[in-house]
Amino acid sequence: MRRPHRRALLATLPLLAGAARAQTVYPDRPITLVAPFSAGGAADLAARALAQYAPRHLPNPAASIMVENRSGASGAIGTQYVARAAPDGFTLLIARVSAAAILPAIDPRTPYAWDSFTMLGLLDENPFVVCVRADAPWRSLSDLLGALRENPGRLTFATTGPATILDLGVRHIFASAGLPIDAGVAVPFRGGGEAVAALLAGQVQFIGNNLSDTIGAISQGGLRALVVGTRRDRHAAIPQVPTAREAEFEALAEITGWNALYAPAGLPQPLIDAWAEALAALRQDQGWMAATRRVGSFPRLLPPEETRDYVRAQVALYRDLARRLGLI
Structure with a gap:
């Protein structure tokens, strides 16, 4: 029986490889x-x-x-x-x-x-949540807004950039409260986790952030949540925190x-x-x-x-x- 020529065998390899690829399952x-x-x-x-x-x-x-x-x-x-x-x-x-x-x-x-x-x-x-350190003097959103009103441009907050929810959400709060949108000083970080770490370390004084970023520090007692951006029921994970409606700040619920x-x-x-x-x-x-x-x-x-x-x-x-x- 005549053996196939080596060149002919090599020529069939791409076809065999293509057939094998066609039978693979994603991914x-x-x-x-x-x-x-x-x-x-x-x-x-x-x-x-x-x-x-x-x-x-x-x-x-x-x-x-x-x-x-x-x-x-x-x-x-x-x-x-x-x-x-x-x-x-x-x-x-x-x-x-x-x-x-x-x-x-x-x-x-x-x-x-x-x-x-x-x-x-x-x-x-x-949902969006506003937090301060557990040892901060502000125990409610109205307390924090009062401090911002009395000390414009003095308090700092953590952000992840000028067009992120951490920045836009906080400025939305400022505007909705009748404050200038630069009532607080933004300090940028690369991510929400880093922003939370900065607040815990005292590098900034408050934060508006996703609950997912802050829930660990809230649960462990490092952060105090002042309000969570839900309109009706309190969030099951942080039942002690008032909703946007309870805080009489329903504009916060627009941000999520x-x-x-x-x-x-x-x-x-x-x-x-x-x-x-x-x-x-x-x-x-x-x-x-x-x-x-x-x-x-x-x-x-x-x-x-x-x-x-x-x-x-x-x-x-x-x-x-x-x-x-x-x-x-």
Whole structure:
């Protein structure tokens, strides 16, 4: 029997490799999930919960997701990195309200548009909370506002950049209370976790932040929460803290943090479908639900089209808010 010529065998190798690739199940290698803020903040916590629980619901349940923190520029650095990545399903983004909605809404220099991505789904919402150190003299939001009114430009607060919820939320409070939007001095940090650490260390005097970033320090007694941005019931994780309505400051409830899952624009439909099914399955995943609630977030899983509508409305909200504050 005549043996095939070596050159003919080599010629068949690409075909065999292509056939093997066609039989692989997504994802067949680790996925990089970019959190656009530093470790310990809301984006990082959401990313690590998703990385732990989502793979079991993908077509390849043995998949792995690696979280990569790319912080800076109010979340724009990590967000832009994913916008420029190949749409192959192996580079994804935890989209945060600041970088995904606020920046595109108010800063024309933002290097991407709010809809420059494939939106795979909303994950959760997280209320806004105003905190001081446990040994601070202010025991209520009205106490803090009184101190700001008496000492304009003297008290400092932690922020993660000029177009983030930590900054815009606090300035919204100032304006709603009839104070100038520079009533307090902003001190920038790379992420919500770092901002909380700065408050605990006494580097700043108060903070407006996502509950997920602050709940650990509140529970451990390091921080005193003055108000949480919910309108009706008190938050189950911090039942001692008055709501925006109880504090007679319902404007605070307009501000809320959220996380969504994005991919680069042009992601193939089969991969969109795979992620839509995986995120839908998280509704029944008690591990993910508990991990999300544990950091003070409310699970809110929306499919791709509803996520787009949600983000569009958020962009409009923050553009209008920035106009009212005189920021644009």
